[in-house]
Amino acid sequence: MPLTLPTRWRWQPGWRWVPDIGAGERARFRVVLLDEFQDTSEAQLVLLRSLFAAGDSGVP
Amino acid sequence: MTAVGDPNQSIYGWRGASATTLTRFPAEFTDGSPTPVRQLATTWRNDASILKVANHLAAPLRASARVDVAPLAVRPDAGVGDVVVARVGTHVEEAAYLADWLAGATSRAGTTAAVLCRKRSQFGPVMEALDAAGVPYEVVGLGGLLLTPRSSTWSPRCARSLTRSRGDALMRPLTGPMCRLGAADLDGLHEWARFRQKVVKAESQGRLAIDLDPGHRDEDDGVEGPGDALVDLAPEVLDEPSIIEALDDLPPEVWRGTEGQYVGAGALVRLKGLSTALRRLRRLGALPLPDLVGEAERALGLDVEVLSRPGYTPDTSRAHLDAFADVAADFASSADRPTLIGFLAWLDAAVAQERGLERATSSPSAEAVQILTIHAAKGLEWDVVAVPGLVEGTFPAREGSPTPKHNGARWVVPDPTPGRLARRARGGSVRFARRPGRVADAAGGGRFRQ
Structure with missing residues (x-):
């Protein structure tokens, strides 16, 4: 499932941090390929980390 | 979890891409054991001699890179390729030379060709020369379109x-x-x-x-006061x-x-x-x-x-x-108030701020020589590519020529800024790695004499 991320991010009012989303996504996708990674912004890196690098428990 | 990237192709720094994300990937995504790093160092696009030029041009960048990048190697069945370098007096002579060369190079049907310029201001002489040589051409991107x-x-x-x-x-x-x-x-x-x-x-x-x-x-005096x-x-x-x-x-x-x-x-x-x-x-x-x-x-x-x-x-x-008509139609369907005056203001903005409105090329075409900026050429390839204005200190080395400054006693030419040097070279490696077949690098002097 290809996914394009916007480059600029701002935390919007009404957004809520849901810790379990990462676990859900990791269960859905066994393999993740990040292309053109040199063009990743800091915010995208944080997002990708929180989705696919499972905190202390290591990588999916 | 796999990340693929080329630090030498990071050209989106201006819109927030971080130069360090690739470096940090192995540490950010790890289960404790070392993250394996593989080099994808075979190019599937270029012939040998073109790659040699590309590697040479990208060498200073590799030296300063935070991530180790191996020099590119040719694919197993790559041809020799053909690089022509010309040294000419002025940018006008250079354009004429390019046009002649392109006329010959594109005479075989089905050959795709492009002229990649560092700046839009280089389009004019190239277009005139191609007109004179009777070579059909097409300017790619809206900003360039407005200059035709x-x-x-x-x-x-x-x-x-x-x-x-x-x-x-x-x-x-x-x-x-x-x-x-x-x-x-x-x-x-x-x-x-x-x-x-x-x-x-x-x-x-x-x-x-x-x-x-x-x-x-004084209404009645009959005399103007x-x-x-x-x-x-x-x-x-x-x-x-x-x-x-x-x-x-x-x-x-x-x-x-x-x-x-x-x-x-x-x-x-x-x-x-x-x-x-x-x-x-x-x-x-x-x-x-x-x-x-x-x-x-x-x-x-x-x-x-x-x-x-x-x-x-x-x-x-x-x-x-047709491209212009498309632009007008797009504008009419997307603008809040698609008036003529609004359209004109928008076109002026497109000329002034080329980057924002630049459109990607549809695809390389064998019908006409395509003229575009090197920036817009990312990800595309042609059989034949010409790059005008390869002048030391202008392209791909550093931005502009250093302006001599008077320090009170004498005129001094400042050293190029290292930051600029890196950014410009980064632009260069993107294209030189993209061309199959033949390349002409014409170094024009004129205003930018070496």
Whole structure:
């Protein structure tokens, strides 16, 4: 499932941090390929980390 | 979890991409054991000699990279490739050389070719040279599109004809195939515009002026006093002679300027045609933009003009006009208020801020040589590529030439800034790694003599 991320991010009012989303996504996708990674912004890196690098428990 | 990237191709720093994300990936995504790093160092795009040039140009960048990147190696079945380097005196000679070379290189049907320029200002000479050599070409991207003679004509013509102040934009229609004015006729028309403006201004000072202080008017003495002085409230409106108004009110054939300038009889007939076309277009100002673009194209003879150029197929000849019509249609469907004035302001912005409105190429085409900026060429490939202006210190080394500064005692040429050096070289490696087949690198001097 290809996914394009916007480059600029701002935390919007009404957004809520849901810790379990990462676990859900990791269960859905066994393999993740990040292309053109040199063009990743800091915010995208944080997002990708929180989705696919499972905190202390290591990588999916 | 796999990340793929090339630190030498990081060109989006300007919009927030971080130069360190690739470096940090192994540490950020780890389960404790070392994250394996593999080099994808085989290029599937280039022949050997072209790759050699690319690696050479990218070498300083590799040396300073935070991530180790191996030099690229050719694919197993790669050909030798063909790199031609020419050293020429000026950018005009360089463009002529490129055009000749491209004419030969594209003579075999089905060959795709491109001219990649560092800056848009390099397009002009290249387009002229390709015209002269009879090689069909296409300018890619909106910003570049607006610089092509035939579409730059367009927006000024229709558009500026609505605003009296932009007579300069009429130069192209006046000297183009429709009016074909020579220098003497242009001079005559300009003199007529100035003459006309003086007459109109003199008239208006009587007619439009408003009495500022009627109370002090000495009505009965029959003698003009200071209270009778009339003032033109907006004299600046008439300060500039307007070619557009002169076009609406052409001189009689017998008119002569103070230094004998005149507009010839033949020129007058053609100017009348242009004047009629412009007046008709102004009345159509309420049409939807795309319709207006089509009307203008026909009224001003652009459709015939592009079709009559030798060497173009009906498809390629219309490439720029069609692209421009697409732009107008896009604008009409996406803008809040798709008015002509809004469209023009938007086009001006496109010229000024090329990057924001640059459109990606559809695909390399074998029908015409494509001219585009190196920046827009990312990810594309052609059989044959020419790069003008490879001048030491200009491209790909550093931005601009260092400006000599006087330090009180003597003139000093500053060292290039390392940051700029890296960024520019990064741009370079993207394209040099992209070309299959043959390449011409023409290093032009002229203003940028080595």
